[in-house]
Amino acid sequence: MKQSLAFLSRLLYGVLLVVVVLAALSKVGVQTTSVVAILGGAAVAVGLSLKDQLSNFAAGIMIVTFRPFVRGDYVQISSYTGTVTEITLVNTHLTTINNHDIIIPNSDITTSAVVNYTALPNRRVDITVGIGYDADIKTAKDLMLSLARNNPLSFTDPEPIVRVTNLGDNSVDLTLNVWTTNADWWTMQCQLLEQFKHALDDENIEIPFPQRSIHVKGLDQMINQMGQAQKLPTTKD
Missing domain, CATH: 3.30.70.100 (Alpha-Beta Plaits)
Incomplete structure (x- = not known):
């Protein structure tokens, strides 16, 4: 979480710095229209290339805000079950009972059903x-x-x-x-x-194994025919 907040603060600092520079240039009479257009195009390109990361980032903000789970909760997210060990603005870490670290993108969490086993005592x-x-x-x-x-x-x-x-x-x-x-x-x-x-x-109460009974249609007729064939006399050349 600290790393995510540090990244967010650096991002906001960069945006504010660009705004201040553009405002200063405009104040001294420099035309900033073309610069803004270039920056806008660059922002669109960066946004498209980072679409998945931005989606995870937005989902992380929702998780931090609405808190469907917190660190230490035992949850099931999609097919994964474990204890929440870390929540960042990009992904969430679960530790399974056999000590596997599962990293789930936050965008997957907000689009999946979450079962929080710790929410109720x-x-x-x-x-x-x-x-x-x-x-x-x-x-x-x-x-x-x-x-x-x-x-x-x-x-x-x-x-x-x-x-x-x-x-x-x-x-x-x-x-x-x-x-x-x-x-x-x-x-x-x-x-x-x-x-x-x-x-x-x-108490001699049996827990039975699965069983299947197979019925072959016409089995008796087949057995009779085989028996009759065995009784037929053999001819010698």
Whole structure:
């Protein structure tokens, strides 16, 4: 940000210097019309060549003014997710959880949807677990609810809830909704996933793998024909 402000101050200083020089020349009787025309043409040429940079610059001013996020916020911008580490008038830096530095042009930010996970203090954890069709739904729901309620990081208000959210091709999908703080969101999600797996295994409730049944039309007829062909007597030359 300091570098961007320094650049902006130098730019304004240069513009003011040109204005002062032109005013002084005009004051002493020098015709400045041609000079202004040349400077105007040069400004247009420079503006066209720096179109993308100027767009990023304008977007940076909007970000600094309206503050959709600040340094330290955990955000998702387009397909990138990370912690905001630096905001300049040209680009914004995100640091991912695996310590990658992502530099995003500000013009891309103002034209994309921004998800600010830090803007609100609390966040909901959504965990979906698929169980077999022969499993007892009530037992599985009670296990998930009990583990969520007993987790020290979970909120009691709103209360955790488990619903059947899908009857899939291979499983009945149960989804847990439980609230916690932004800081504890990832930790609690990982804890519950591991606890669910152990608890369901203890109750012999299967988490099925994806399966597909393939039906070949006319397969029985083909098998019968092959069997009849094998029974045909062979002739000797």
